Amino acid sequence: MKTFKTLFLTETKLMIRDMNNLIFGVGFSVIFAIIMGMIMGDKPAFEGADYSFIEQSFGAVVAIGIGATGLMGLPLALADYRHKKILRRFLVTPVSPAMLLLVQFIVNLLVSLLCLVLVYMVYALFFDFDMAGSFLFFILAYLLVLLSIYSIGMMLASVSPNIKTANLLCCAFYFPMFFFSGATLPYEIMPTALRNASDILPLTQGIKLMKVTSLGLPVENMIFPIMLMIVLAVVCILLSIRFFRWE
């Protein structure tokens, strides 16, 4: 517990000093939320919809935070520690790899939650946003999506032989999801072909799940996204531990 507390506090301080994670994980989604709100105001999501565009976009905008921390912040921090041989120093101490992964996981989780809270505040204060769906269900969906996206990030960090590959892999996973999962470019306005392609991205399914829960729509046809998130999380966490390397 002492180890976790000290590592966690120190890594949080380092993350704040570094700023990158805060800019891309929090700053970006908040700015995006403000722009979305100003452009779309209280327009309906589509003609005849019962909910506004803003209400519908909430799950997507907070997903930017999950993606930035889980597919960039988390894996790049781990790859950087390996590259700088900081992990090698930890190797000759009693600390377990799971502890190091957990600390990075929690630090990034905090950034992501900060993004969630700030986006909610922006929407609620300036654009009359009120979550129609159950807050509890939404949080559960959010945490499930976060777990599965983070596990992809941890797997990327574990399988990359060096920092360059890690960078490349993270970009290869992050940017398609950033643009085509509906996080930034709304899924609803995509042409059908692009939508079909977008459906294979895990974050697309995750955003669908968060949208449905935040709008309070029936979750019956969400079995596929839920199963996908769970399977991804289990597989990727196992892979990330199996392939964890100190050097």
Added chain:
Amino acid sequence: MEKALVIKELTKSYGSLIAVDNLNITVEKGEIFGLLGHNGAGKTTSIECILGVKKADHGSALIFGKDPCKDRRRTFEKVGVQFQQSNYQDKIRVDEICQVTASLYKKPADWESLINTFDLTEMKRKMVAELSGGERQRLSVLLALIPNPELVFLDELTTGLDAKARRTVWKYLEGLKQQGLTIMLTSHFMDEVYTLCDRICILKKGNTIFQGFVSEAIANSPYDNLEDAYLWYSGEEEHKDENL
């Protein structure tokens, strides 16, 4: 009595280059053992294989009877390590890296008093990246002592230190030796080796050229001091003669 370190037939090659060839060393508890050799002789590779950082091709190393690869957590609870090149997290402060290191062990040493001993008190709240070479070196030795170790590995412990700082480090290590600390070190400075080490092993291109007490090393050579004896063992003397 349980040995601090038992290395048997340790062999490691990189491709066709044999970095360490059949290394056999036993270090008794409370002993200071020096691993000597020129750059590229295999000192660092040996230490990395002993610690399990690199995988040896053949042979074994047991630290207090434990295999560091198989029993990492228990082995390193009482082992301190200073690598030749130490890297730290970006933007981490001296006191923070000490706190983090101390948090990894069940019964760590008091790092604040170590900071005073190693003359880093004024640097406590500075970024590690802002330290001078000598200050960083002292910090890396200090961190290796935070576990309150029974065995400490020091790879080039005083490289980059000024004369005064070297004396301070030596004195402190000798004090810890009195309390039973075992030390495995590498060094390029023969005055340091002469002052600190009980026994030494001289490596040349991965092969053991000499192993024994410092006094034996001198007695078995044509010289009366360790530096000349070392150069004679490690083959520099031949070059000198050829050049004449």
